[in-house]
Amino acid sequence: MTDPQDHTPAPERATATGTSPAGGDAGRRAGAPLLEVRDLRVGFGSEDGLVQAVGGISYTVEAGRTLGIVGESGSGKSVSSMTLMGLTRSPSTKIEGEVLFEGRDLLTMSTDELRKVRGNEIAMIFQDPLSSLHPFYRIGDQIIEGVRAHNDVTKKQAKARAVEMLGLVGIPDPGRRVDAYPHEFSGGMRQRVMIAMALANDPKLLIADEPTTALDVTVQKQILELMDRLQRELGTAIVMITHDLGVVAETADDIAVMYAGRIVERASVHDLFSHPRHPYTWGLLRSIPRLDLPRDVELVPVDGRPPSLIGLPDDCSFRERCPYAAGCCRPGMPDLLGADGAPDHQVRCTMPPERRATIWQVLADGGTPQEAATKAGIPQPEEVA
Amino acid sequence: MSSATPDPGTAGSPNTPDPTTPLGGPQVEEASPSAGGVIGDPTVADTSVPAVRRDTLGEGDNILQVRDLRKEFPITKGLLFKRQVDAVRAVDGVSFDVRRGETFGLVGESGCGKSTTARMICRLLDPTSGQIDFDGTDIAGLSRKQLVPFRRDVQMVFQDPYSSLNPRQTIGSIIGAPLDIHGLAKGDGERKRKVQELMDLVGLNPEHYNRLPHEFSGGQRQRIGIARAIALSPKLLIADEPVSALDVSIQAQILNLLRRLQRDLGLSLLFIAHDLSVVRYMCDRMAVMYAGEIVELATSEELYANPSHPYTRALLDAVPTPDPDARARRLAERGTAAV
Numbered sequence: 001m002t003d004p005q006d007h008t009p010a011p012e013r014a015t016a017t018g019t020s021p022a023g024g025d026a027g028r029r030a031g032a033p034l035l036e037v038r039d040l041r042v043g044f045g046s047e048d049g050l051v052q053a054v055g056g057i058s059y060t061v062e063a064g065r066t067l068g069i070v071g072e073s074g075s076g077k078s079v080s081s082m083t084l085m086g087l088t089r090s091p092s093t094k095i096e097g098e099v100l101f102e103g104r105d106l107l108t109m110s111t112d113e114l115r116k117v118r119g120n121e122i123a124m125i126f127q128d129p130l131s132s133l134h135p136f137y138r139i140g141d142q143i144i145e146g147v148r149a150h151n152d153v154t155k156k157q158a159k160a161r162a163v164e165m166l167g168l169v170g171i172p173d174p175g176r177r178v179d180a181y182p183h184e185f186s187g188g189m190r191q192r193v194m195i196a197m198a199l200a201n202d203p204k205l206l207i208a209d210e211p212t213t214a215l216d217v218t219v220q221k222q223i224l225e226l227m228d229r230l231q232r233e234l235g236t237a238i239v240m241i242t243h244d245l246g247v248v249a250e251t252a253d254d255i256a257v258m259y260a261g262r263i264v265e266r267a268s269v270h271d272l273f274s275h276p277r278h279p280y281t282w283g284l285l286r287s288i289p290r291l292d293l294p295r296d297v298e299l300v301p302v303d304g305r306p307p308s309l310i311g312l313p314d315d316c317s318f319r320e321r322c323p324y325a326a327g328c329c330r331p332g333m334p335d336l337l338g339a340d341g342a343p344d345h346q347v348r349c350t351m352p353p354e355r356r357a358t359i360w361q362v363l364a365d366g367g368t369p370q371e372a373a374t375k376a377g378i379p380q381p382e383e384v385a
Numbered sequence: 386m387s388s389a390t391p392d393p394g395t396a397g398s399p400n401t402p403d404p405t406t407p408l409g410g411p412q413v414e415e416a417s418p419s420a421g422g423v424i425g426d427p428t429v430a431d432t433s434v435p436a437v438r439r440d441t442l443g444e445g446d447n448i449l450q451v452r453d454l455r456k457e458f459p460i461t462k463g464l465l466f467k468r469q470v471d472a473v474r475a476v477d478g479v480s481f482d483v484r485r486g487e488t489f490g491l492v493g494e495s496g497c498g499k500s501t502t503a504r505m506i507c508r509l510l511d512p513t514s515g516q517i518d519f520d521g522t523d524i525a526g527l528s529r530k531q532l533v534p535f536r537r538d539v540q541m542v543f544q545d546p547y548s549s550l551n552p553r554q555t556i557g558s559i560i561g562a563p564l565d566i567h568g569l570a571k572g573d574g575e576r577k578r579k580v581q582e583l584m585d586l587v588g589l590n591p592e593h594y595n596r597l598p599h600e601f602s603g604g605q606r607q608r609i610g611i612a613r614a615i616a617l618s619p620k621l622l623i624a625d626e627p628v629s630a631l632d633v634s635i636q637a638q639i640l641n642l643l644r645r646l647q648r649d650l651g652l653s654l655l656f657i658a659h660d661l662s663v664v665r666y667m668c669d670r671m672a673v674m675y676a677g678e679i680v681e682l683a684t685s686e687e688l689y690a691n692p693s694h695p696y697t698r699a700l701l702d703a704v705p706t707p708d709p710d711a712r713a714r715r716l717a718e719r720g721t722a723a724v
Contacts, residue, residue: 072632187495216494216659221703243633246705269709285707287637289666292706295685299666301637305602 032103033060034237035084035205040097042076042083049310050094053079055261058336063204066231066238068252068269070245070284074306076261077241081207083107085124086114101205120150123198127210129190133182139166140178143197150201165196169226188219192226199230209241224251245288249273257281260306260317263336267345277339277347277356279322282363297366316349323369324359327378328352447518448621448653449483449506454515454525456501475501477677478515483621488647488654490668490685492661494700497674499657503625506655507541508532520620537567540614544626546606550598556609557594560584563616583612587642604635608642615646622647623655628663640667661704665689673697 042054054076061067071077082088084099084106099106101122106114126132134142143162144155151158159178166174169192182190191211198206208227212220228251231238240251248255248269255272257265257280265278276282283302304321314333319325328351339345340353349356355376362372373379457472476498483489491499504510506517508524517525524535540563543549550559561570561580570576581591587608598606607627614622624643628636640663647654656667664671665685672682673696681694692698 072634217661217703217705218494218699220705224705244705245633245707249707249709250705273707273709283634287634288707289637289640289660289662290707291662291665291689291701291704292708292711295665299637299641301641302634303638305604305635 034063034102035061035239036098036100037080037084038098038100040080040083040099041095042079042088043094044088045092045094046310051309052261052312053309054083055309055312056097057256057258057261057263059256059263059266061205061237061239063237064231064235065253066240066251068240068242068248068255069258070242070248070255071258072243072306074260074309075258076309077258078209080258081124081209081239081241084207085118085122086111116150119146119198119203120201121203122205122207123201123203124207124209125191125194125198125211127213129187129194129214130182132194133190135182138179138181139185139193139197140180143178143193143200146197147200161200162196165200166193168199168230169193169196170222171196188215188222191215191219191223195223195226195230199234199236202234203236205237205239207239207241210243211240212247213242213244220247227251245284257284260312261309262317262348263346264318264348265346266336267342271342271345275342275345276360277345278318278349279324279351279359280318282360282369283321286363293366298368300363300368324351324355324373324376324378326373328355446485447482448485448520449655450516450518451482451502451506452480452516452518454479454502454505454517455513456498456505456510457513474677476505476512479674479677479679481672481679481682483653483655484670485653486647486651487669488644488656488667490664490671491655491657491674492659492664492671492700493674494659496676498677499674500625502674503541503623503655503657507539507623508535509541537617538620540617540619540622542607542610542614542622542624542627545630546603546610547598547630549610550606552598555595555597556584556589556601559598559609560612560616563613567617569617579616580612583616586615586646587612588638602635603631604638607631607639611639611642611646615650615652618650619652621653621655623657625657626659627656629658629660636663643667661700673700 037057037059039056039058040054041052041056043050043052045051053074057076057080059067069077069081079088083095084101086106086109088095089111095107097107101117104117106117109117133139140159140162143165144158147153147158147161148155153161163174163178166178171177171189171192182193185193191214195211206227211227212223215223224247227238230236238251240248242248252269254268255266256263257272257278259280265272265276265281267275267277272281273285276285280302283300286300287302289299302321303323307317307320315331316322316325316329316334319329322329330350334348334350336346336348339347351359355378358376359372362375363369367375454476455474455478456476457474459469460471460473461467462470479498479502481489491502493499501510505512505525506519508517508527512525515525516523519535519539522535524532527535554562557577557580560583561576564570564576564579570579577594581594584591584594589605589608589612593600598609601609607630611627627643628639631639643654643656644667646652654667656664658664658667665688668685670682670684671688672679673688673694674680675696681688681692681697688697689701692701
């Protein structure tokens with residue numbers, strides 16, 4: 001599954017996917033990235049003007065790794081991933097940039113070519129498992145359709161593959177349940193069916209768009225553990241899109257934080273949580289209640305709300321809401337650059353490193369943005385106004 | 386617990402408390418309720434409930450006392466002569482107190498009966514049996530007419546800030562409606578002044594008095610819902626998942642607003658949510674519900690430090706922590722500490 005030329009039908013390969021860790025190790029071999037997104041821009045035409053949902057993002061995903069994309073609604077995290085799959089194509093959509101999957105540009109592929117990749121080499125799981133499954137068809141038939149669309153196998157072979165996949169994702173009695181309808185499953189079980197369907201053709205890349213948001217926490221935990229186990233066994237690379245910082249901390253290797261259509265910070269999961277460097281990331285981290293911190297640590301919300309994506313100025317889109325903008329911001333859009341002493345930790349902010357460290361130290365100890373700004377010698381908003 | 390216990394909407398989904406079940410193996414999630422583990426077992430549930438209840442009922446100055454509250458939704462068969470064949474016990478004998486001026490939390494997963502409980506306390510649903518003592522009066526059996534004075538004292542904030550505001554009414558008339566209904570504002574001038582005071586109190590710009598709901602974001606709409614709920618200075622405010630539809634940075638704004646209002650206005654707050662970290666942040670005491678029953682009731686500190694019911698432990702263990710080091714530590718511990 002790591003060789004691009006390998007087109008063995010999935011059902012035959014499936015025998016090797018049981019518990020063999022070899023796939024995972026081989027999948028993590030060094031080399032060219034599996035997916036490379038270069039300066040992707042997506043705009044939607046509207047009556048009020050072009051809505052620039054994604055304003056130029058670049059990232060890479062290596063085989064067998066998980067990239068977490070975090071952001072709030074409207075940050076462009078879902079639009080960017082749906083664009084990879086060709087799901088945003090329409091006459092009114094303006095798509096620029098390059099999306100290289102094993103060297104092939106997905107954006108310039110014809111719909112027919114893309115159809116061969118989609119559901120085969122790249123698969124996607126959506127947020128709502130009920131509306132992503134067809135209510136009239138047995139789940140087995142829906143999996144079989146996907147398998148037969150990409151592999152020259154008989155219906156019987158495809159069904160055997162469907163049963164195998166349902167067993168793999170932990171559906172009890174898969175031989176019988178393969179003939180059940182979606183409504184006969186609970187929410188968590190439906191999401192397992194979606195995962196089984198997505199992985200039936202041994203995709204190299206799995207895009208999971210808020211896969212657990214509609215689920216209860218105990219079920220969420222099971223689904224995340226399942227994805228983790230399957231990744232280790234099958235060596236699949238995962239792009240995990242979520243608004244939940246807890247979920248990415250549990251699952252991702254690398255994290256990209258998105259705000260207003262751009263990546264504002266990108267780092268390994270450890271660096272991002274131990275030394276967050278962008279003011280928006282600080283805002284997110286301090287606005288979620290946490291079980292591992294004392295109860296009386298007051299939440300600090302990010303004031304205001306995200307900017308409109310129509311006619312966004314070429315300027316830092318977070319400046320309006322940033323408590324530390326005064327005195328250290330330069331006009332113009334900052335580039336996403338490697339931070340001091342950590343080239344792999346990229347941040348889209350021009351704040352000097354010492355000041356950044358001072359502010360995060362105060363915030364991490366439970367201080368307010370005002371206290372942090374004072375300590376860093378930044379005039380407070382009231383004084384500026 | 387009979388076969389009818391799980392939530393009508395998501396049959397089977399609450400039966401997921403066993404964190405030790407290996408993922409590859411048969412899942413409790415799909416299992417029948419009777420096989421759902423300790424919690425589903427009537428004998429264990431009945432003996433364990435008194436044991437885990439650290440709260441002494443009936444003590445202190447209570448604004449609300451709920452005793453053995455039950456709600457059954459009948460399952461009928463037949464077209465013309467419907468006969469009841471069974472019942473879904475959505476709430477199955479729930480008892481708790483809300484003290485004056487405190488925030489009390491109800492936490493649980495979908496289908497556990499927490500919203501049904503809230504709706505019965507507001508009397509939006511009629512309880513099948515049980516007592517709801519509000520400020521010394523049992524309101525469980527009151528008629529619609531008898532309930533009128535009580536409606537002023539209990540107000541609700543809803544989950545969805547989009548569907549809970551009338552899209553054709555201005556913000557002024559939405560927030561002013563309770564004042565009109567209860568005849569608390571004499572003349573338009575006074576009504577407008579009161580509404581604008583409320584808007585200011587919840588952090589809305591009073592100049593937006595004449596705007597329509599669609600001109601506001603989700604967080605602002607939730608502020609409108611809160612302003613409407615506190616317009617009558619209720620004695621008890623029930624907030625049912627008030628932040629679960631909001632983005633994280635907005636969620637913190639609304640949580641802090643509710644905390645501030647609760648402190649400044651001396652409100653008693655019944656706070657319902659599925660998110661344990663949110664409930665812990667908001668509440669002094671809390672009850673964990675599972676399959677229509679309260680399985681554990683304690684102060685927030687105690688519950689998080691020493692959860693005594695296996696379901697509470699499973700729930701706490703399932704919450705993802707935004708700290709990769711904590712995840713590594715927990716994974717290391719898991720080898721030894723089996724729940």
